[in-house]
Amino acid sequence: MRSTKILYDEAKQTFNQLNAFNPKAIKGFTQYIHSAEKDGALSAKIKQIIMVSVSVAQQCEWCIVYHTRKALDYGATRDELLEACMVTGLMGGGPSMMYSGIVISTIEDFQKENEKNN
Template identity: 45%
Template sequence: MREKLQEIEELVKKLQQNAPEETKNFFNFLKSVEKDGAVSAKNKELINIALAVAAQCEWCIAFHTKNALKLGANKEEIIEAAMQAVLMHGGPALMYMTPLFKAIEEFSNE
C-alpha cells in the first residue's frame, strides 16, 4: 500500500506541473471538507474509507486508511466503516477489503 501512496505523490507532482490551478483548487477543497466540523475529521476519514471501498479505489483506501489511523481510528472502526460499503455495494466492495487490510497492517505502526 506504500506503493499506492508513492503513486499518488507522483501523480500529484505531474498534476501540479500540468494543471497547477486545478490541482491547487482541488487540494484547497479537500482541506476545507476534511477538517473538523459538525462531523469530526476522524469520522470523515472513516466515511472516506467506506466510499473508497465502494468505489474500488486502492489509492483512496491507502490514503484514507493512513489518515484515519493518524487521527486515532482503530482497526475495528475502520473495518466497520468499510463494511457499510459492502452492505451498500455488495460483493465487489467485499473484495476491496483485501487492500483495506493491507493498508491497516502497513500503516498501524506509524
C-alpha cells in the first residue's frame, strides 16, 4: 500500500486535473458534494463516517484516505470509524475487512501530523 499522504495527494491531484479538463462539470459536482455533505437530518460527521464505510466497501484507497481524514476533521473518533468498518466487513466480508487497514493507517498518520502541528 502507498502511504496515506501519497494517496491523499493523488486524490487531490486527480480532482485538480479533472477540474482543469472540465471546470464546469467539476464546479457542478463540487456544489453537489458541498450540499450533500453539510449537516441535515444526519450530521456532517455521520455522513463522513458513512462515506468511509462506502469507500471501504468499494475498495477505493483514495476515497478511504480522503473521507477518513474529513471524518476526523469533523470529530469522528477512532472507535466510531473502526465500528463503521466492522459493519462494512459484516456486509462486505473479508475484502472489506482488509481495506479497513487503510482507515487505521490514515487515523494514525493524521494523529501524528496533528501532534507535529500542535
